[in-house]
Amino acid sequence: MPPPQKTLGRCLLAASATLLSLAATAPAALAAPTPSTSPSATPPALMSQVGGARLGQPGTQVDLAPGVPVLPKDLTARSWIVSDAESGEVLAAHDAHWPLPPASTLKMLFADTLLPRFPRTMEHKVVPSDLAGMGAGSSVVGIKESHTYSVHDLWLGVFLRSGNDAVHVLAAMNGGVDRTVEDMQAHADELQALDTHVVSPDGYDAPEQRSSAYDLTLFARSGLQKKDFREYCSTVSAKFESGEIRNTNRLLSGDTDVPVYQGIAGVKNGNTTDAGATFTGVAERDGKVLLVTVMNPEKHEHNEVYKETAKLFDWGFRAAGKVRPVGELVPPKSAQSTAQPGATASAGPAHRTGGAGTRPVASASGGIGSTGVGTALAVAGGLLVLLGGGVFLINRRWPLPDLMRRRTRP
DSSP states (O other): OOOOOSOOOOOTTTTSOEEEEOOSSOOOOOOOOOOOSSOOSSOOSSOOOTTOGGGGSSSEEOOOOTTOOOOOTTOOEEEEEEEETTTOEEEEEESTTOOBOOGGGGHHHHHHHHGGGSOTTOEEEOOGGGGTTOOTTOOOOOOOTTOEEEHHHHHHHHHHHOOHHHHHHHHHHTTOHHHHHHHHHHHHHHTTOTTOBOSOTTOOOOTTOBBOHHHHHHHHHHHTTSHHHHHHHTEEEEEETTEEEEOOOHHHHOBTTBOOOTTEEEEEEEEETTTEEEEEEEEEETTEEEEEEEEEESSOOTTHHHHHHHHHHHHHHHHTTTSOOSEEOOOOTTHHHHTSTTOOOOOOOOOOOOOTTEEOOOOSOSSGGGGTOEEOSEETTEEOOOOOSOOOOTTOEEEEOOOOOOOBOO
16 A cells, blocks of 8 residues: 555545544653553552653543543543544543453454454354363354354454454464464554553453553554454444344443444443453544543443443543643554655555465455445434544554445344
């Protein structure tokens, strides 16, 4: 892909491009200490300063200047962060670099790492070894041995049902769980996600497996630059084998006590014993695109993680343009080299084929929506915009294609 032009027009309510800019330089990084084997109720005294020194300080970081709305008073999450997905500015944060168990929000890193490696039309016949090593009580989409699945269907299982079985099949196609964990860790390091230590590809509780609200936001921001990632994470419902699956992200699909959030477009939720509830979401309103990550609310009410996320979204949309940022989302390490004059974007990871049960097939559909998938690209009468393709370029801008369309259902 050639580097995009420096300057492009912006219009969020038409079919023109939106622009996303990044900081000219990445701040000095202070790596967080190695996490302990069990989560603590107290953040470490020394946390990473990636993105700015204030993000490494304990407690809530926000500049409440005159005219800036106050933060919600009933937030109970151990860690959270509100950021502008386009500029990368962090509007407010609370212990954003606290390394905590991530649960299935780690699947954002898994998807961002592996999505480019297999075409969605490729098919794979599941063998028993593909499903070996899954943790007890894992969330599953219902993958069956000796059945053949397209990569497209496997990713639907990952994003909509948080299926650890689908993750393990894709990991097997990638050369195995150990190889996939190594790839994910390398990609996290490339994204400057220094709080993240990957042990399992699916986010299942494991000793020393950690990430942070800051890092999960980096994974979401990187993933949302991939078209397939955007489409899968915004899918409300889809056909899977002989039935239908629905997205467990309640801000996207709704629930009895949580309405669909206006402008929501994904990204990923999680819940395990050690992690509690975790969630990263992206939403658009009035031309602003925000990312919010919430980890482990101490208030154990039904859907509390979504309720606190919605409150932070509401605050962020009111505060955007008024509040002074307390930090930034840093670009990947490779962005600095691609930003040099005449440099071109590097190619994605080399395609790695699986075993004999994996084969590419001709595409039967032109896109994710043609297979009966409901995609939440507009909710509650409002339009949303999803981050578009391109690469991170320092001192450059790149187009974010306007993918706004009305929500469809199968």
